[in-house]
Amino acid sequence: MKYLFVLLLAGVTANAQMQKEQLNLMPWPQNVVVNDGNFTLTKNFKVNISGNPDSRIFGGVTRFLRRLDGRTGIFFEQGFITKLNEFPNAELQINCTKNGKIGLYEDESYSLDVKANKITINATSDLGALHGLETLLQLLQNDSKKFYFPVSQISDFPRFTWRGLMLDASRHFQPVDVVKRNLDALAAMKMNVFHWHLVDDQGWRIETKKHPKLIELASDGLYYTQEEIRNIVKYADERGILIVPEIDVPGHGSAILTAYPEIGSKVITLTGGTSEKNIQGTAISTYRIERNAGIFSPTLDPSNPKTYKILSELFDEVCPLFPGAYFHIGGDENEGKDWDANPKIQEFKKKHNLKTNHELQTYFTMQLAPMLKKHGKQLMGWEEILTKDLSKEAIVHSWRGPNEGMVAGQSLVDAVKKGYKTVLSNGFYIDLMYPVASHYLNDPMPKGADLSAEEKARILGGEATMWTELATPETFDSRVWPRTAAIAERLWSAENITDVANMRKRLESVSFRLEELGLTHIKNKAVILRNIANNQNIKSVNEFTNVCEPLKGYTRNKGGTEYQMYSPFTLFADACTPDAKDSLAFDEAVSQYLANKSADNKAKVAAFFNKWIAVNKGLVELSANAPLVQPILPLSKKLSDASQELLLVLDNKSTLKTADLKTLIEQCNTKDHADVELSVYESLKKLI
Amino acid sequence: MKYLFVLLLAGVTANAQMQKEQLNLMPWPQNVVVNDGNFTLTKNFKVNISGNPDSRIFGGVTRFLRRLDGRTGIFFEQGFITKLNEFPNAELQINCTKNGKIGLYEDESYSLDVKANKITINATSDLGALHGLETLLQLLQNDSKKFYFPVSQISDFPRFTWRGLMLDASRHFQPVDVVKRNLDALAAMKMNVFHWHLVDDQGWRIETKKHPKLIELASDGLYYTQEEIRNIVKYADERGILIVPEIDVPGHGSAILTAYPEIGSKVITLTGGTSEKNIQGTAISTYRIERNAGIFSPTLDPSNPKTYKILSELFDEVCPLFPGAYFHIGGDENEGKDWDANPKIQEFKKKHNLKTNHELQTYFTMQLAPMLKKHGKQLMGWEEILTKDLSKEAIVHSWRGPNEGMVAGQSLVDAVKKGYKTVLSNGFYIDLMYPVASHYLNDPMPKGADLSAEEKARILGGEATMWTELATPETFDSRVWPRTAAIAERLWSAENITDVANMRKRLESVSFRLEELGLTHIKNKAVILRNIANNQNIKSVNEFTNVCEPLKGYTRNKGGTEYQMYSPFTLFADACTPDAKDSLAFDEAVSQYLANKSADNKAKVAAFFNKWIAVNKGLVELSANAPLVQPILPLSKKLSDASQELLLVLDNKSTLKTADLKTLIEQCNTKDHADVELSVYESLKKLI
Incomplete structure (x- = not known):
């Protein structure tokens, strides 16, 4: 019996630990404990505020409710929150000891306690309570049919005041x-x-x-x-x-x-x-x-x-x-x-x-x-x-x-x-x-x-x-x-x-x-791409943003005179961001392949090359009716050329001399096109 | 020689007529004449304003320049326009006789003359000139490498003053x-x-x-x-x-x-x-x-x-x-x-x-x-x-x-x-x-x-x-x-x-x-869909919006009490719009097929059915981690079921009685799910 209990407990802990890893909290709180069980959201979900907070908490909680409602589509009954102790039996209880002052060194700590039928946020000031509400929003989980918060205890405070x-x-x-x-x-x-x-x-x-x-x-x-x-x-x-x-x-x-x-x-x-x-x-x-x-x-x-x-x-x-x-x-x-x-x-x-x-x-x-x-x-x-x-x-x-x-x-x-x-x-x-x-x-x-x-x-x-x-x-x-x-x-x-x-x-x-x-940051990328593609399908140009990053440091807008302050920024580089989406995945695929040249690992690397060849083809087609695609074609061609040859390399069918292959890949290391650089260049190099 | 001249002229006219049809002007101007030739945009493109316009024209022209610049990525040199006659030799000349008064019955007419090396907008008031600039923006064309305006003459004025x-x-x-x-x-x-x-x-x-x-x-x-x-x-x-x-x-x-x-x-x-x-x-x-x-x-x-x-x-x-x-x-x-x-x-x-x-x-x-x-x-x-x-x-x-x-x-x-x-x-x-x-x-x-x-x-x-x-x-x-x-x-x-x-x-x-x-109107649709899909791929749910329309008239929000004025509207119906994208295309495919049951025409209709079967499958997969997809599943299943049977009908392989087939399709005529209706129901009916 004793062993069974220990085993069960171990099971619970393992399950809870797994959940903690799954949480997408950011910034990560100072202390997080996750336990078994869930608080399930329903239409009747209500919030109550008590203590001595600044009145900013009312707007803060109203916004919290609307965001949670928008995410879940539950249509909560509670509307605008304007006073203390409106619903003493509400599922979410927020208590603040004092009015928070905007400035440095204010107490911004909070504790958040989620039980299966009650959630409590305690904070010294309403500023801490607002932080607690953000953490609660980040705690939201779902299965296929419902939204819930995992039973958990969080206590939190900032490391720096600025x-x-x-x-x-x-x-x-x-x-x-x-x-x-x-x-x-x-x-x-x-x-x-x-x-x-x-x-x-x-x-x-x-x-x-x-x-x-x-x-x-x-x-x-x-x-x-x-x-x-x-x-x-x-x-x-x-x-x-x-x-x-x-x-x-x-x-x-x-x-x-x-x-x-x-x-x-x-x-x-x-x-x-x-x-x-x-x-x-x-x-x-x-x-x-x-x-x-x-x-x-x-x-x-x-x-x-x-x-x-x-x-x-x-x-x-x-x-x-x-x-x-x-x-x-x-x-x-x-x-x-x-x-x-x-x-x-x-x-x-x-x-x-x-x-x-x-x-x-x-x-x-x-x-x-x-x-x-x-x-x-x-x-x-x-x-x-x-x-x-x-x-x-x-x-x-x-x-x-x-x-x-x-x-x-x-x-x-x-x-x-x-x-x-x-x-x-x-x-x-x-x-x-x-x-x-x-x-x-x-x-x-x-x-x-x-x-x-x-x-x-x-x-x-x-x-x-x-x-x-x-x-x-x-x-x-x-x-x-x-x-x-x-x-x-x-x-x-x-x-x-x-x-x-x-x-x-x-x-x-x-x-x-x-x-x-x-x-x-997400939706305006598509706006830029639609303009670049001249209202044609943005698939190719979007996929190319996954391997391109804007020039870094002070290398874009050379001498500060290429673009004026009233210039629009609706170019390909403006749709790209650091940490291009495919770079890391490709680098991992390359590393895995180099560690173990299995058919599976080879196929993963090859899939990228095939995608990039298709992207270049797609961009060429797009460019027939989209002048703004032209500046990126030389770059997509370079990646496509390198990809084609590297596919042969993967199959040991390349007839290129190593020096020529190096040259081909080196061509991908350019900053001469469309104010971007290829984010996969370093990973490509690893393959030769 | 005489005949050749006539033929050449006919060729020009035919070409010009074709261009006129291609223009996406809206509202369509009162008079449009398109001729051969183009005005090509370059970095040096400049605007000059003369006459006696209200100063609102300066902001209007500056915004015009920025929009044209954003679209074309040309990076014009001209920045903020603040006075008359800044560039007497500018390619675009705008002349207004008088200061426009905001209100009814003001003269809002304009004429726009695009020549191969010069564009002129003449208007009584700056209000007309602003309209002319909007028409000019709509005139913009491109080939694979450059942007241009077709040589044309437009004279225009409104039919109604309100x-x-x-x-x-x-x-x-x-x-x-x-x-x-x-x-x-x-x-x-x-x-x-x-x-x-x-x-x-x-x-x-x-x-x-x-x-x-x-x-x-x-x-x-x-x-x-x-x-x-x-x-x-x-x-x-x-x-x-x-x-x-x-x-x-x-x-x-x-x-x-x-x-x-x-x-x-x-x-x-x-x-x-x-x-x-x-x-x-x-x-x-x-x-x-x-x-x-x-x-x-x-x-x-x-x-x-x-x-x-x-x-x-x-x-x-x-x-x-x-x-x-x-x-x-x-x-x-x-x-x-x-x-x-x-x-x-x-x-x-x-x-x-x-x-x-x-x-x-x-x-x-x-x-x-x-x-x-x-x-x-x-x-x-x-x-x-x-x-x-x-x-x-x-x-x-x-x-x-x-x-x-x-x-x-x-x-x-x-x-x-x-x-x-x-x-x-x-x-x-x-x-x-x-x-x-x-x-x-x-x-x-x-x-x-x-x-x-x-x-x-x-x-x-x-x-x-x-x-x-x-x-x-x-x-x-x-x-x-x-x-x-x-x-x-x-x-x-x-x-x-x-x-x-x-x-x-x-x-x-x-x-x-x-x-x-x-x-x-375009970009926020994707925002709603990403939330519905819980940050998974939005392809299926997006494709389903192409056959769904929000309930019409006063049929959504029954009794006015289902949703409150502070409720969020982040549901599937809120991502849908009238004139769902695939309805018309499907209806045309059905009409063509019924007129001529060629293999080609059959394949076109079948392609829709296969798509909708795939959409339903995609939605079911999505729903495993997206509670907001659940309310649309009954509807997508109905369309998928009807599609599967109609694929058999197309191939004369259906074993269903006509009455049962009718019932199957009638199920697509519902307003019970997710505040939307299937926009292809009437076209489906035509197939039985």
């Missing part, structure tokens, strides 16, 4: 609905910071009543009204998200200086035309909104009192729109060229004993700190603000790496050692089209560095940065998601949650579920 | 982005009126500062702010569209009366609980936002001075938001039940010598006219407002038909004969899921009626009405488009443009192109 996404609204303006659906996705991923990059060379995006010229001359009519900003701040608050606005100064100044050239640093020779005399008898340049991508010289003049007057007035108008405690002032990529060439600025440096441009920039930055402090805001800036005289209250945003000639994450270590709080973005540049694994394994907590507990505590977390040189409202989501979900896990979950294969499996489910929030 | 779409924002609130993308689609279809149904039993949707209770108590937090309304009005103006707002009174009053029960008509017995004593000593009811669909009794009290005070204040606040000259006050479906039961209202009728409730309603309506006139607005209402004392300035909106026990379009004839202007919506109820052909052939100009030229001139045009009992922001577009494009053609093009097959061919292209404006 889990952010930056959206660049300057280079390609991203309208309100893009912002809102991305806030929904952040909340679903338990992220809590939205960094809104509102000003850059390519446009000023904030309505200002005191300085309407910024909108009239420097926005192309593409900006957020103050009401829209307030509305988005409220929307974010309702989802537990802090908004950190950014006005990038003194560099990246083309847009500001288009409206206010008189506070620019550039001096030019007085030969008439585009210049005019100013009161000092020196000449000031005119500026225009930048249409290209890159680093440009327009920079605010730190020696001009009017610069500070305008900035102070802008902060007075913009700061009250954002209730959060942080304001990002950029401060990056100021090359100082215009400062060096401006005699007045040189004089100013001497007078104030500022030896380098870095010191001058710190002088500038420190003028801004009190303007922000007046509104209760702490200053944050990209790592270039980190110089010896910087106030210890500033937050240093670490971003540079090898591409900028720096050691990745070095500024983060420097910052915390010098007593600054810091946020990591190096390694989280999702606009650069690197694979998800590279971001997933990028931990804000540096491995090798010898940091004290106090220093470690200054590492607030990290932030995915989405620069929009190459992203329009139509493609923004597919550049951000699903990869940012993996970053969310890095920032929330335990340090040792690093299994890439397991993450990938869960990410697929998470990506699918993001669609229910209106994210367009 | 070409509208009504959006019901009350039953399911439709956010700003839904409204905006539909305005884009209207402009693309040369429609010029957006009728915005903002108030109904299910919600009040306008921010009001003087009466905040309407938002607080009667909107569920779902409403447009005044800034959003202004922003949408501007957006519409930029696209040449007049907005006609509607506040539906005195019926459909649940939402208004939820906030202001004291102006409601219902009296109840004083038994405490939900009622309270008012100053007259009679009892007033309380109300709640309606969650179901249907016609409800809550009605404003026309005998109460406070009713007029509140309405007057509301118009004072709402009218200035809308610069257009028309205001819709609803007036429909007031059943008068609460009026009959209210002694005070009965007394009021006697005192004012109002014999019927209709007369009482006219009394009510006529109190509103001066409130609107004060703001320069003409009153418009649904046809029930048409009674003998109605001011001749009012516009009568004809909507009832057999479903309401009336002769279709009778009120339109009555109205014009009595001297009223009128707009037709009967036959344009696109929410009812009828096939496109029924709307297309519904002409506002009645065929049989004996109307004078003056009377005919009072028929302003027509309006597609999209009620949203069953449409969410996710499905709204697929209920409206592409069918509304056919209505647009009815209202714009010549009366004799009625070839349904030709319309269908063009509609397919138009539907595809609407995607470039962000319309979601």
Whole structure:
């Protein structure tokens, strides 16, 4: 009897363990226990809220119900939830001890207890309860006929307090609905910071009543009204998200200086035309909104009192729109060229004993700190603000790496050692089209560095940065998601949650579920492909996206001038994403075949080759009535040619010399076509 | 030589005629001439604007350029267009004589002349020029490598001055982005009126500062702010569209009366609980936002001075938001039940010598006219407002038909004969899921009626009405488009443009192109199907949508209580549309086979049966892990069973008695499953 009991228990445990592995939770919670049994959803399912939560919980629970309803098609009776203790006997009970404050260091923990007839979410604050509801949605399982939650206990809390996404609204303006659906996705991923990059060379995006010229001359009519900003701040608050606005100064100044050239640093020779005399008898340049991508010289003049007057007035108008405690002032990529060439600025440096441009920039930055402090805001800036005289209250945003000639994450270590709080973005540049694994394994907590507990505590977390040189409202989501979900896990979950294969499996489910929030990363791909295919069948071109990835790093849009900021991005590369779907599967097939050349393993590899030959054929047919297919034909032909020969190789029938075969495969290693690269090249090489 | 010349000319004409047939213009222009030759698009393509247009043309041309660029991937150099005569040598020249006024009777004509090296659009107003640009976009052709416009001359103008779409924002609130993308689609279809149904039993949707209770108590937090309304009005103006707002009174009053029960008509017995004593000593009811669909009794009290005070204040606040000259006050479906039961209202009728409730309603309506006139607005209402004392300035909106026990379009004839202007919506109820052909052939100009030229001139045009009992922001577009494009053609093009097959061919292209404006009618279908399939392959379920159509008329959501207004609509029926893709093709295959039982024709019919057998098999497999597939299985099984037997019939191998075969096929004539019906039933019947 004793043995039987043990066996039964073992059976239960094994079953439960299996279920835990099957769950597609992301970010993975700190503690998950799955037991036998299920809570089955029915039409009568109701929610009750008790305790002292902020009223944001009502909207949060109403949205939860609608999402669960949309997924399951059950048509719950409960409609809008507007008060506490509406249904004391409800199946889902949510209790929060206190009102959650939007900002850092708030208690975001929750516990979720699913029993066969009752579900309970307990949380200190409603922010934790909202996280718990997201976990519950991810827990949803089904068999062939019903939806249910497995009996389980989860307790959870975030590892880092700053889990952010930056959206660049300057280079390609991203309208309100893009912002809102991305806030929904952040909340679903338990992220809590939205960094809104509102000003850059390519446009000023904030309505200002005191300085309407910024909108009239420097926005192309593409900006957020103050009401829209307030509305988005409220929307974010309702989802537990802090908004950190950014006005990038003194560099990246083309847009500001288009409206206010008189506070620019550039001096030019007085030969008439585009210049005019100013009161000092020196000449000031005119500026225009930048249409290209890159680093440009327009920079605010730190020696001009009017610069500070305008900035102070802008902060007075913009700061009250954002209730959060942080304001990002950029401060990056100021090359100082215009400062060096401006005699007045040189004089100013001497007078104030500022030896380098870095010191001058710190002088500038420190003028801004009190303007922000007046509104209760702490200053944050990209790592270039980190110089010896910087106030210890500033937050240093670490971003540079090898591409900028720096050691990745070095500024983060420097910052915390010098007593600054810091946020990591190096390694989280999702606009650069690197694979998800590279971001997933990028931990804000540096491995090798010898940091004290106090220093470690200054590492607030990290932030995915989405620069929009190459992203329009139509493609923004597919550049951000699903990869940012993996970053969310890095920032929330335990340090040792690093299994890439397991993450990938869960990410697929998470990506699918993001669609229910209106994210367009899946559906807009088909839109682009339909346009490319000229409304013919998209099968071939879609299958080709499974082996193509957009050029990585800064290799697309060479020199920043190939595409303008107003260019559409409706090309094949814009339908492709990192982690092309077939690459991994093909690589596994190749590895298995090389390990064991069984007929089965050979057939699996051959199936890919046959598919790619068919894809090329399909694309050629498509191109007869689709000019946009033409640019991808050379690449699909290369893959098809290599595939044909490799089929012969598999059968030992190839008559090609090894060198010629190598050449054939080497042709697949190209970046010359359609702004994409073949993601299977490295795997192909393994076969010779 | 003479003969050769004639022959050559004939060849040119024949070729040109063929091209004209190939064009997918919609609405079809009044005059189209196509000649030999092409204007080929290149990167240098530029636009120049001259004359005296309204500044809306600059945005219009900029959007035109971006759309053309997105379609072709050419990356034009020209960015934002902000002034006249920027590029005097540009390939596309646009000239407008005058500034277009938004409203009825404006000159919207244009002429478009495409030569091999130059394109010219001449228009009286910029509104005509915007229409010309839409035609030019539809003219775009391609071969395998390039995009071009065929050399052609088009002159064009609308047949009716009122070409509208009504959006019901009350039953399911439709956010700003839904409204905006539909305005884009209207402009693309040369429609010029957006009728915005903002108030109904299910919600009040306008921010009001003087009466905040309407938002607080009667909107569920779902409403447009005044800034959003202004922003949408501007957006519409930029696209040449007049907005006609509607506040539906005195019926459909649940939402208004939820906030202001004291102006409601219902009296109840004083038994405490939900009622309270008012100053007259009679009892007033309380109300709640309606969650179901249907016609409800809550009605404003026309005998109460406070009713007029509140309405007057509301118009004072709402009218200035809308610069257009028309205001819709609803007036429909007031059943008068609460009026009959209210002694005070009965007394009021006697005192004012109002014999019927209709007369009482006219009394009510006529109190509103001066409130609107004060703001320069003409009153418009649904046809029930048409009674003998109605001011001749009012516009009568004809909507009832057999479903309401009336002769279709009778009120339109009555109205014009009595001297009223009128707009037709009967036959344009696109929410009812009828096939496109029924709307297309519904002409506002009645065929049989004996109307004078003056009377005919009072028929302003027509309006597609999209009620949203069953449409969410996710499905709204697929209920409206592409069918509304056919209505647009009815209202714009010549009366004799009625070839349904030709319309269908063009509609397919138009539907595809609407995607470039962000319309979601195609892409959101896949979203729904992915959810139904639980992220498995959607092939089978997608193919089944090709033979299923949502229940028509008022047969879905029986009694209006099956679904609530907050219910999600993510079911199979919500992915289906009228004019299911395979119905017509199957019907043609059946007709051809019955006319000629060749092996080829038989194979074509058999191919459908084999497909449907496979679809059922696929759905059964899918359902193992997709509860939302279950409700469609009985229907797919019926089609599969019939298909299997009919395959035998085709081969003369069926052993079934005719009666049994009939029963088998009759089973496909069901409305019992998943809110859809099989669109191929009638064609199946033809085979026995």
